[in-house]
Amino acid sequence: MSFLNIIRRRLVLLIFVVFGVSVVTFVISHMIPGDPARMMAGERASDETVAQMREALGLDRPLHIQYLTYVGDLLQGDFGVSIRTQRPVMDDILRFFPATIELAVAALLFAIVLGIPLGVLSAVAKDRGIDHLTRTLSVTGISTPAFWLGLLLIYLFYGQLGILPGSGRLAGNMSPPPFVTGFYTVDSLIAGDWAALRSALAHLILPALTLGFIHLGVVTRQIRSAMLEVLQEDYIRTAKASGLSRARIVLDHGLRNALIPSVTMIGLAFGDLLYGAVLTETVFAWPGMGNYVVESIAALDFPAIMGFTVVASTAYVLLNLLVDLTYMFLDPQIREIG
Amino acid sequence: MSAVVEVRDLSLEFPTYRGPVHALSNVTLSVGAGEIVGLVGESGCGKSVTSMSVIRLLPPASNRITEGTIRLIGRDMLATGERELQDMRGKLVSMVFQEPMNALNPTIRIGRQITQVIHRHERVSRAEAEARAERLLAEMQVPDAKRVMKNYPFELSGGMRQRVLLAMAFSCNPKVLIADEPTTALDVTVQAQVLTLLREKAKERGTSVLFITHDLAVVAQLCDRVYVMYAGKIVEQGRTADVLRRPLHPYTQALLRSLPELGQPKQPLASIAGTVPDLIHPPGGCLFRPRCAFAHDRCVEVPPLLSGGGEEVQHAAACWLLADGHRDSADTGRSDLPSNEATTLPAKPAKQTLLTLEGIGMRFPVGANWRGRPRGYVHALNGVELEVQRGETLGIVGESGCGKSTLGQIVMGLLRPTDGRVLFDGTDLGNLPGSEMRRMRRRFQIVFQDPQASLNPRMTAWRVITEPLAVAGGRTTSWLKGKARELALQVGLRPDQLERYPHEFSGGQRQRIAIARALALEPELLVLDEPTSALDVSVQAQILNLLLRLQRELDLTYLFISHNVSVIRHVADRVAVMYLGQVVELGPTAEVLNHPGHPYTRALLASVPSLDQSAELAAPVRGVELPSAIRLPTGCFFRERCPFAAAGCDQPQPLRGAEADRHLVRCHRTGELPPA
Amino acid sequence: MTVTDRPETLPSAEADTNGPAGATSFDWRYVWYQLRRSPLAIVGLVIIILVLATMIFAPVLAPYDPNAINLLNRLAAPSFEHWFGTDQVGRDLLSRVIYGARTSVTVGFAIVGISMGFGVVIGAFSGLAGGRIDTVIMRFMDVLLSFPSFVMAMALAAALGPDLINAMLAIAVVRIPFYVRLARGQALSLRERPYVKAAVTFGSSRLHIVRRHIMPNSLAPIIVQGTLDIGVAILTASALSFIGLGAQQPTAEWGAMVSNGRDFLLDQWWYPTFPGLAILITAVGFNLFGDGLRDIFDPRLRAK
């Protein structure tokens, strides 16, 4: 399949996904009891106030009109107004997005940097002690409830040892660095604000560890099984018969080929980070999308939930596209034929 | 002659969950300097294990060497450390494997894969290494070596890859080359080229070669000396000519006699009954004893290698017969050949066409462009016209990818041709309604190549055999079981084994099950798609015999597909030679194979290695790649590779013949060709 | 009769020279042999058995009524009477963790059962049908896969009312596509197997092929996946409970217990710790065992 073909398929999928997500959330939002107008007007508002609100929100119009209006606005980047914060959903999301991405990237880096060597080690030492150890670690990672691990880490590193902060992105008495990327670590580096950098890093460690631990398991397991499969390919035997060193065989011939199928897996794992992020952000009060959506759900703030799901699924589809392209780039068979 | 490879008394076992597999027992062999030594034997007899052990390539944890020594160029390989072994591999001894498709790393460019080996063993600059790699490729007759250096393996054909692997193997001028069935996966025409190349280069450089194969003819063409293995033991050894001409061991004798090239066409072959012993519980004494026609009391003891006497140097076999003087040559003793009663062929009934293929074309879409439309088509079949007469065997022969299986599937109605019609007994299968098609289907059945894959692993044998009957419904289990027993007996299976699952049978038995299933509906036509190519020659002989007998007894019509010319020669009444989805030659078997009219048929026949050592192996096609079936050549499809190409070949060729529809050839120069 | 045609009456005819059973066939001895060599899978199996036993014998094992509140004995530290301490309304945590096994494991099995059941049927049908139907179904599944599944589950659970059954359904629905893909892949590859083609040649119906050939032969990888998924399902369900969208009071459910206990982490560390450990251990059990099974059944990983 060609690059163009992949892109086309993903973009068509994106249309369907956005359509599907918007319909589903829209239906859900109208299935629930609870009148958004009343929620926005406040607990003790009078009926007139609520009616006025309903009209302002267009909630008095027929459902399909409401949906069409919503989709029309959506296409113009207008996600509506949050019931809870009464601010444009898009503004909110843009504000929280970088935090989540920063956390996810940090977690993924942790998982990859540690997971690939562990996976390779485990495959090379299959069925020996180190393999059992690594597999135990990876299975534990996969099996650990993130919310619980987060709590334990807070208890230990913040509560007992007091060496790392347990919530937020930055020490409370610090101002965030000027916005460039939205990543505090990167931005403070750019601004040369070392204190902020230190604080941002310190705040990042525990949540990234929590989130990364699960994915460490995923990555390790994936690399291990891909390596095991690759290591028994005929070309590995050829390499051995040519006297190539073990390191060269494992890293150049083995890992190179094991990484190709792993890209997809790891890419999809990155998509799953969102799921983990919801819980991790809740536990660490990390001001990101996950946190935002949990609060929105608690308040049944459907404009916000819909906005989030649309953005998240779009991001997911685009991420998949990126993964596909990377995959094609890594696999010469696909790259060269195009 | 000082031996560069010396294996002495090597015994090796693999621990498995069912107990240790005694893969090698007391194997002793040697390869002298500059010598090409063959190691032959049927599947699973331990050839690969032996070869891998020589350079200690088996993962240490998976096996245990229980006794013996291995010396390579004077070095004790069992006492050598892993580092040193690595230094030796690729430099002193290199290895070429069977599957060229997978033996190269798919993600590294060819050039780097070769230079990597050079760099590993020699301190040379990058430029030097690259220059050398390119020279090597050129030497291995890789056209356009410079470009190939930058290619990835998938961009090369199988033959090219095997050349690249040879280049890699020769890159550091090793003393010894171990080649483990390097040509088994290749087409005969390519095999001929690669073998010629291998022999030349080895002789040129004085490299010793340990050549592993299951094909006795290849040994005949290539090797100075040969070792015959059976069930992990060397059973016979000697100069190639001696062993092939005067085999000493009953196994070697039987093996040779089960080759179809040595049998009379359509006559039963002397197969070896039974199967290879289970190496977990090997029979005591001589391992061949249970299948041996000459077995006697002494055979419960392990026989040593005994000289065959006479003037033949080093010709020896592990058989008590030699010691006891029961016999001294293959010509004496009981003959396994059946009596001549079967040789009288039944008179052919009047010609009656059972199957007609009219202008069959088949295209498969490949790839997809950005709109999801195919980017091109594989032209698997291009206007095939054939008729099959009731009661005959029509053989279809051709190299891999020429469309044989596709044709078989179209006949079976498993694929719908893009062009043309299939008429069975006068009925067009293309526009039959579902129910009638279902009824029609019972009249023709198919047997596939891979007996393992053709049986559902989760059904017992009797269920497999009676599945066609059960599908029709309305039969009791006991009736079905009874039927299964009948069919089993018919194909030579023990009825008491019918409760077993397919994986509990040997390959030959599985193929018998598949045949029994095909017979269940009492069909008139059987399509046999390479029914024996996954089997060992001894088992192949059993199956061929069975098929011939069934045809006689049940008056069956066969469409017999094979890439093996000898098999076709043995079973077919008429033969169609296919090339790139076309029938290029068609006629009575003997006529086509003895007086081929098409340059391609000639090339094909010339490439088939012969047991007759004097028949020099030739590589008669030009070293041009097989054209792609996606972009078909214009004119005659064989034009670019044809040594006789001339003006006029750029026009499409029709099938034509002197005597109408007896011997047809798709070549306008047939008459002008020099005698073969 | 000639030599060549005699039935193979040799005692050693059982030979299977190709080593262990073929890629998809099932040989208990082989499975057991491999399991024995894989201590981790055994550990997993033991954990699963223990958890299942806990689930079944909860009434016998639990020292107290898991729902009996005792406001006078709130947040008691682990002691001889209350091994795991008590929660903020004085319920015995050990008893609640034991009863929690019932909730969590049942939910895990139910989720996998539902998604597997629907997924396999849809997938096998889609794969075998091919063509336009297949395309439409798979595009639909692609869409479903791109949904932010956990958030969808959250939204669904929130909208339908927080409730274990709703959470279960929500999670199961978003997991269906995985099984559809798996089963379809199996069907697609099995469809090309000669024995399926052979079945076509003697006029088998589609139903016969699915029942006799596709289903039995695609089961192993699907069951392996299912085993691994139970761990995931338990985790996901507990995560939903953790954010308050799953099990409701007074049902004992591990995720909800961790959630309730999080505020007490500093002084009453045992409250969130034990139920969290229970989730971890159970998930580890299913994952270890599933991993082991996969190693055994994955033909690609089999030693050649």
Next chain:
Amino acid sequence: DPAQATDLHTLVIGKSGDPDNLDPAVTMTNNSWTATYPAYERLVRFKVEDGRGTTEVEGELAESWTVNEDGTVWTFTLAGGHKFADGSPVDAEAVKFSFDRLLKIGKGPSDVFSSVEKVEAVDDRTVRFTLKEPFGPFLSTLVVDGAGIVNPAVMEHEVNGDMAQGYLADHSMGSGAFQVASWEKGQRIVMEPNPHYGGPEPFFEQVVIRIVKEATARRLQLEKGDLDIAEEIPVDQLSAMAEVPGVTIVDEPSFYVTYLYLNNERAPLDNVKVRQALSYAIDYQGIIDGILLGQGIQMRGAIPKGLWGHDPSVMQYEYDLEKAKALLAEAGVEDLKLSYLYAKTDPNWELIGLVLQQNLAPLGIEVELQEFAYPTMRDKLDTGDFDIAVGNWTPDYADPSMFMNFWFDSERHGLAGNRSFYTNPKVDELIREAATGSDQAERTKLYQEAQEIAVEEAAYVLLFQRNYQFAMRDDVEGYAYNPMLLQIWDFARMSKSE
């Protein structure tokens, strides 16, 4: 001794939830008021006496006021000297602008002022409010957050006729002592002094409101000195925290009450006997001791203790299982199955449900806990789709009408307040009369009379009046508790010692 982690001149508050919106005409949540209340000034404010806030009002922007005979026209004279953060004076125009804006936007906070017909700026320092009808609590409504005076210059930020809602959502433009300097959503709000503030110069140079969602984390940060004030510490942890050196627990009675709605229109709770039985079956002290760890008192009547109008002698139900059984028998019902509707909004609600299950079991009543997301729960409350539900209530302004008129007026069926669907024409009459009167003694009498009836009829199960607690470093000074101003601090009057 834990390190002083924060600057001396910075006050750091840790709260559990992010404010939603900082526009006083929009926001309805206490979390927002923490920032908006100090950022704006109002015409009047609560008096502070002896370091404690009272529920009586005094002038803030207003110097004095008069009301006409029938209580429909209020005229305020502004004190002068108050300036917005941009230096412009707070004049009558600004007051008129603020109320016009509030009413035009028409969101939640405007609801209290639905009786206002018009606001006029008579001159620079005089504003006149005309009411549609007399409204007893009018003066006390002027202390609510929504009555904050906004700088009319805000209209420069108006977009598409939104009356600058977009801008004020995350900025402030008031004359209060501290203005919002920045707000990183979900993380913190930083407030800085208003350079033109009319009052004495504040001690703090900066106030930081940090969002720390986990109670545990808030507690740890306070103990370590990273926070000066930590809100919403679970009762279980208060005693442990009190032990930590440097930490003070503020623990005061509040008007924050928790009670059960009994659906008066649905059988069997339409039977007064059954309702009374329930009221007798509940172990009030058990709940207070067990759930609040004793940090509260059982309610006595609807008007909480501490608010004027409270009647210390009104009947109070007590735990009496026998009586409950007898009443139930009298009602002739048995094997009841009742639903208990709640949400996660207040963690106590779930615990109350569990206790309820236990308490009612001996009566043969099975209670089914039904948890919903809060909006869903409210919808069910609105439509009367429940048997028993739980609710919390705090008054918006310091007037018993906040309880009596909201809870018992049959016109408010299903609205916030009368979610028991209680109907009694006599009570209606009494409380409506009380609401329009302007004489406090008169009104008290009317309310107490109504209250007696309603309590007797057990419209609600009145559970408890909870204490308001938070933790504070003990070097923070100048905090004056006011039960009307929960989660609101008067930063201008607070300081820290070295």
